[in-house]
Amino acid sequence: MKSARLPSVGAALILAVVLAWTLFPILWQTITSVKPDTDLVQLPPLLPLHPTLVHYEALFQQHPFSRVLLNSFMVAVLTTLAALTLGMLAAFPLARLPIRGKTLVLGLVLGCSMFPAIVTVGPLFIIIRALGLRDTWWALLISHTTFALPLTIWVLTNFLRELPEDLYRAARVDGCSPWQAFTRILLPLSRPGLTAAGVLAFLFSWTEFLYAFTFTATEASRTVPVAIVLFPGLHEIRWGEIAAASIVVTLPVLVLVLLFHRYIVSGLTAGAVKG
Amino acid sequence: MPDVRFEKVEKRFGSRVILQDFTLTVRDGEFFTLVGPSGCGKSTVLNLVAGLEPVSSGDIYFGERRITSLSPKDRDVAMVFQSYALYPHKTVYENLAFPLQVRKHPASLIEREVPRVAGLLGLDGLLAKKPQEISGGERQRVAVGRALIREPQVFLMDEPLSNLDAHLRVQTRSEIKRLHARLKTTTLYVTHDQEEALSLSDRVAVLNRGVVQQVGGPMDVYRRPGNTFVARFVGSPQMNLLSGRLLPGSSPLLEVGSLRILLEPDPAVPAPPESPKAPQSVLVGIRPEDITVAKSSGSSPLTASLLDTEPAGSCSWATLRWDSAEIRAEAPADFSASPNQSVGLTLEVRRLHLFDAESGLRLPWQGVSLST
Numbered sequence: 001m002k003s004a005r006l007p008s009v010g011a012a013l014i015l016a017v018v019l020a021w022t023l024f025p026i027l028w029q030t031i032t033s034v035k036p037d038t039d040l041v042q043l044p045p046l047l048p049l050h051p052t053l054v055h056y057e058a059l060f061q062q063h064p065f066s067r068v069l070l071n072s073f074m075v076a077v078l079t080t081l082a083a084l085t086l087g088m089l090a091a092f093p094l095a096r097l098p099i100r101g102k103t104l105v106l107g108l109v110l111g112c113s114m115f116p117a118i119v120t121v122g123p124l125f126i127i128i129r130a131l132g133l134r135d136t137w138w139a140l141l142i143s144h145t146t147f148a149l150p151l152t153i154w155v156l157t158n159f160l161r162e163l164p165e166d167l168y169r170a171a172r173v174d175g176c177s178p179w180q181a182f183t184r185i186l187l188p189l190s191r192p193g194l195t196a197a198g199v200l201a202f203l204f205s206w207t208e209f210l211y212a213f214t215f216t217a218t219e220a221s222r223t224v225p226v227a228i229v230l231f232p233g234l235h236e237i238r239w240g241e242i243a244a245a246s247i248v249v250t251l252p253v254l255v256l257v258l259l260f261h262r263y264i265v266s267g268l269t270a271g272a273v274k275g
Numbered sequence: 276m277p278d279v280r281f282e283k284v285e286k287r288f289g290s291r292v293i294l295q296d297f298t299l300t301v302r303d304g305e306f307f308t309l310v311g312p313s314g315c316g317k318s319t320v321l322n323l324v325a326g327l328e329p330v331s332s333g334d335i336y337f338g339e340r341r342i343t344s345l346s347p348k349d350r351d352v353a354m355v356f357q358s359y360a361l362y363p364h365k366t367v368y369e370n371l372a373f374p375l376q377v378r379k380h381p382a383s384l385i386e387r388e389v390p391r392v393a394g395l396l397g398l399d400g401l402l403a404k405k406p407q408e409i410s411g412g413e414r415q416r417v418a419v420g421r422a423l424i425r426e427p428q429v430f431l432m433d434e435p436l437s438n439l440d441a442h443l444r445v446q447t448r449s450e451i452k453r454l455h456a457r458l459k460t461t462t463l464y465v466t467h468d469q470e471e472a473l474s475l476s477d478r479v480a481v482l483n484r485g486v487v488q489q490v491g492g493p494m495d496v497y498r499r500p501g502n503t504f505v506a507r508f509v510g511s512p513q514m515n516l517l518s519g520r521l522l523p524g525s526s527p528l529l530e531v532g533s534l535r536i537l538l539e540p541d542p543a544v545p546a547p548p549e550s551p552k553a554p555q556s557v558l559v560g561i562r563p564e565d566i567t568v569a570k571s572s573g574s575s576p577l578t579a580s581l582l583d584t585e586p587a588g589s590c591s592w593a594t595l596r597w598d599s600a601e602i603r604a605e606a607p608a609d610f611s612a613s614p615n616q617s618v619g620l621t622l623e624v625r626r627l628h629l630f631d632a633e634s635g636l637r638l639p640w641q642g643v644s645l646s647t
Contacts, residue, residue, distance in 0.1 A: 117601065164358060169322075172327060175378045188364045
């Protein structure tokens, strides 16, 4: 029994180190966001003596932060919907229909996601400017969807493959066309896969910086990550407000992950689904 | 209801041949079983009939209608899958109603048919439940119900009993048989279990490696296996196959071990066979129930030494060393003897099966008596 306890102590230690390492920045930002300006550049005190919400107020009163939040939210939601719709339409044939060269197609899809964003940002910028879409939600929706789609297709294809093949076959024999078998049987059973892929797409869009920075110009379409970077004023860096903003954008991520972490893990490892 | 005809159907995956020169007619209203070891191509036949996989060449007909390239929904067949494939997000009621809904039958018909089929299969109390809330046997019945609700032209069953435990399997087997007797729907049934095939079917086809070995009634296949594969596959315990020789003569003599057996032409074969001109190597098939261990070794001309006995309830199966071969024989239920003991055997000479040693094909001779 003694030998069984040793690894668990070791595991706990490693876990503690990893947690400290990953959570410290968030803790630091949280502390910073509630410290008055005067305490910000001093240490000690480590913990705020007079916690204040003044930075959060400033965020929404002195900056168009509500608009920026709305932009981020809408772009992420629309990207998620677009990626799921297109991804599902690609994943179903790749998973179930007799198509030659499926493996090649999936390989190419994966290949697309290997391009560093910085390689595609220039050409995309030219295209978006030519289409007159600069500084619109469309610019971000299109670019985010193209980038989120490969992962979505992979997650959904693997998920659909894990659904028992006999369900699809039974639906066909019962009188469904391939499309009906998809919409009436496979789609309702795909909620876990759609959730996993959807959360991943949402998080990608929500935190994406490079495209958002390049394709937006004003608060009409600027998203939160870009807005935070552009906070620094003319004469000073407003650490308190930056910290408050980063906490505000982290909250939805936290909620999503806590709600759906089971699906995210099973989606990435391509799913424990029982038929 | 039509018959189902296969004409020179072939199925390949790449260079792998799954089904070869498959020509067969399943008669109208018949319960027809495809039986064979796993990987013999029997499930592929069902997929081809259902239209879930395309044939590589050849044609399939329902009556006069060529259905080879029709989509599954236009074939009017129904299928019970080994996994049952019930829709997990639908209740039992919705599962049963689904084939009717997809085919756009009026709601009034659905509301009448679902309870009728549920009653037929004893599912009345389960209609509001989801598949994962009911037992394996109940799921199996829902799968059968979903298949027969729209009264298809052809009923396909892919090992529908193999996920049930032994007791339930035998019970469900007779339910399926009675259901077929009542509905008379042409049924194509697939199983790897030869006992199931014999007990259910009007006719069976034994398949091996994509080739039909023999087609016939259950007793034909059992009593007159066409080759050594069928001889080994059908019947439990397995038929003994021993090497022997056919010796030339006006009516040939079979030599197996130290025994000599007089033969005569098989009366069931129209053309009288030619006697061999030179000794011919053969395999002699003896079913374990056709060679019995005598209670006393007494005066039997046939003795063997006992290796082992397995009680099987109504009788025992003895494993014996006879000359250099190991054979199985039937022994009385209360038989007990110590290993290596010498026992006397009685052989049903008329129930011998003879096969050519090279081709494995049945030879048209039958045993008459032991020659001394």
